[in-house]
Amino acid sequence: MTLSRIAWLLIVLMACGLNQTVVAQQPQRNATTLKVVFEGVDGVLAENVRSYLELLQYNGKPTPASFRLRYLARRGNTSIQHALEPFGYYHSEVSHEIIFDAETTTVSYSINPGPTTSIATIDYQLSGAAKQDDAFHRLRRDLPLKEGQALHHTEYERSKSMLRSLAAERGYYDAQFTEQKIRVELSEQTATIVLHFDSGKRYQFGEVSVCCSNLNEDFLRRYFHFSEGDSFHTRDLLDLQVALAGSDYFESVEVAPLWRQAEEHRVPVSVRLTPNKRDYYQIGPGYGTDTGARLTLGFDRRWVNDRGHRLSSILRLSEVQNTGFVDYIIPGKNPARDQYSITGEILDRTYEDIDSTLYRTSVRDTRHYDSWQRTYQLAYQSEDYRFGSAERKTSAFFVPSAEFSLVSTEVDSDNRNLIDNGYRLSARLQGASDSVLSDASFLSLSLSAKAVYSFSPKWRLLMRGEVGAITTSDFNELSPSLRFYAGGDHSVRGYAYQQLGPTNAEGVVVGGRYLGVASAEVDYLVAPNWRVALFSDFGNTGMEWTMPWRQTVGIGARWLSPIGPVRLDVAQAIDEPDRPWRLHLTIGPDL
Known part of the structure; x- marks a missing residue:
């Protein structure tokens, strides 16, 4: 055997021995349980940190391999900083420490949120027909965003949602934000919010079609508190649905605007009704210490004629x-x-x-x-x-x-x-x-x-x-x-x-x-x-x-x-x- 072959054989044997040592030691590291803790924040901040911190998915489980543990721990610093930013903390400081012992590997984060970023200015601009709508002016006063307060991204998103919801409720079907953003000045710890909202034109009620009713249509129209040509409002449709459903004439009621069929900013409305059973019978035993044992027998005719007249009758029998x-x-x-x-x-x-x-x-x-x-x-x-x-x-x-x-x-x-x-x-x-x-x-x-x-x-x-x-x-x-x-x-x-x-x-x-x-x-x-x-x-x-x-x-x-x-x-x-x-x-x- 040549010298070179002997050298190669020694290298291979040493590598095998080293591999056996690593394999023998690795289970010992994996046998420990991972514990992840952090300090410096509580309440909603702590909840958001938990949702961002990826390492928490291993909490209480076997510790990952050493190189992955260190990678995830370092990555956690950045994740925690991102978790604090929606609450206006753009200058947070995060550090971590990994502590090993026989049974537990602990990753401990120390969090300093730093100063909050406040709202310096709000650039709110409203265009379109909503500019003359008092409901939007009232909403502007009620928006959760106020100059001088701490910047919270959730309040920013909620303000946008409130504008969209009001527009949908009042028939501004084409409404959209032309500009929406937050500009943060890190050096000054301030933010500028830009909300430019174009409502477009307000839609009106179009033709209302009623299907499958057992009652006179003129009578049903008395439930309507809007007419063709009136400004659209979802409250009018909801009130109509609740009123018809509560009338006991119908088993099911569906009131829906047909936005895809809208023309010239008029949206037709579909009212689909399923008649209830005309006759309703009830029988019910009962007991009360005032009346003793009792029996109730009832008969209702939910509609007597197509004008919605009704008949209700009850016979109650008791000891008293x-x-x-x-x-x-x-x-x-x-x-x-x-x-x-x-x-x-x-x-x-x-x-x-x-x-x-x-x-x-x-x-x-x-x-x-x-x-x-x-x-x-x-x-x-x-x-x-x-x-x-x-x-x-x-x-x-x-x-x-x-x-x-x-x-x-x-x-x-x-x-x-x-x-x-x-x-x-x-x-x-x-x-x-x-x-x-x-x-x-x-x-x-x-x-x-x-x-x-x-x-x-x-x-x-x-x-x-x-x-x-x-x-x-x-x-x-x-x-x-x-x-x-x-x-x-x-x-x-x-x-x-x-x-x-x-x-x-x-x-x-x-x-x-x-x-x-x-x-x-x-x-x-x-x-x-x-x-x-x-x-x-x-x-x-x-x-x-x-x-x-x-x-x-x-x-x-x-x-x-x-x-x-x-x-x-x-x-x-x-x-x-x-x-x-x-x-x-x-x-x-x-x-």
């Missing part, structure tokens, strides 16, 4: 009272908000020694004004009744009435039947004259209020109250349905339904001239969809305002079901400690 009514509904000039109705009703009640049968027919005019609702009604009623073993009497009254309600709510994002904050205010005034188809003259006023207030995501305060008064020429002639009673699930818990009030010689509650009820309740979310409550109720009815008020206290459980809270309460009358605790079960919204 049976009710049947038929309601014929005629849409008003604005069908989504106004309606007239003619109602026939029979109510038969036998409870706590009160036996009553009421026959009533009425005509109503109901209007909605955003949060407000008002109802005017003319009713004629005849009631055959008896208190205990007293002689049966029959009374007749022609009763005009007016009712007003104001409702404001903030609903739970996951369940619209659950109220986070809100209130309801109601007032009802009714009366009769003995000279107009009535056995006595009277005037009755009742006021009620309910409120829900959330202290936190778990704690709520619920309050309600009601007061009422009657002035009359002869109270004894007023039938039970025209008097005030207290007690029950929605009144003073701890007492039975309509158990509170003046009594006759037999001890039968005959109702009062004055009413006062109040309640305060605190509930707490103990688990998803479950609350517990503590409450106290006050109230009574009487012939004078000096009537004694009854107070109860109780505890309850709430199941937040998809159809609204299911409440189970037990309450005790403080004034009558010998009275047993009373159970109350109710279902329905808080307001």
Whole structure:
């Protein structure tokens, strides 16, 4: 063997030995776990650093090879600086250190964000038809970008999005930015924002085509609050869709602008409707501590004719009272908000020694004004009744009435039947004259209020109250349905339904001239969809305002079901400690 071959053989053997050493040592390095940490920023800055820092994908995993680890660590310095720039930090300093030990390899970043860059000037220019649109001038004042504040790229992007959204909403279909940029002066730590927006012309509503309706088109047009030639606004289309969907005439509603068919800055609108089933039947068992077991049978004819008239009828049977009514509904000039109705009703009640049968027919005019609702009604009623073993009497009254309600709510994002904050205010005034188809003259006023207030995501305060008064020429002639009673699930818990009030010689509650009820309740979310409550109720009815008020206290459980809270309460009358605790079960919204 020659000397040269021996030399080559030694080189090969040394290389193999070195390779074996590397192979033997590499698993030891890979066996360590990588830990990535950084300090110097928190909050949204830290969140953005985490989204930019590539090395974090190895955090808690086996450490990469040494050369790749060092490459990624150096690259992380630049990534962190880029992560801070959207928040106006263009002078940040970042350093890192790699620390090895037996089980963990740690990459530790030290971050100094440095001074923030502020907005020196905003070059905002608006051209096109929007220059004369007040909505864009109001938006200019509301843009999140302000001179002198710290530069945040997210606010810059949000400002652009707000301009685009307003343009789309108000029919500036050809709107575009002619110039949009941020100029940063690093030496001065300032920025200039340039936003030049050309809206182009505003489009108008074109022809509206309606397809597949079972109703008269002239009637459907009463739902429209825009006409051909009006300036385009997506709110008008959304209002139309919501109104038609809420009418119960249609199973599905699709309202869409046909931008591709627009000509001469007029966009046609397509309204496609799928009729609902004409007849609707319902049957439902139930139970309430006020009414006992009950059964509801219902029949609705969603449209009687092509002018949108409707028929609704319900029969409710229970241990306490049976009710049947038929309601014929005629849409008003604005069908989504106004309606007239003619109602026939029979109510038969036998409870706590009160036996009553009421026959009533009425005509109503109901209007909605955003949060407000008002109802005017003319009713004629005849009631055959008896208190205990007293002689049966029959009374007749022609009763005009007016009712007003104001409702404001903030609903739970996951369940619209659950109220986070809100209130309801109601007032009802009714009366009769003995000279107009009535056995006595009277005037009755009742006021009620309910409120829900959330202290936190778990704690709520619920309050309600009601007061009422009657002035009359002869109270004894007023039938039970025209008097005030207290007690029950929605009144003073701890007492039975309509158990509170003046009594006759037999001890039968005959109702009062004055009413006062109040309640305060605190509930707490103990688990998803479950609350517990503590409450106290006050109230009574009487012939004078000096009537004694009854107070109860109780505890309850709430199941937040998809159809609204299911409440189970037990309450005790403080004034009558010998009275047993009373159970109350109710279902329905808080307001």
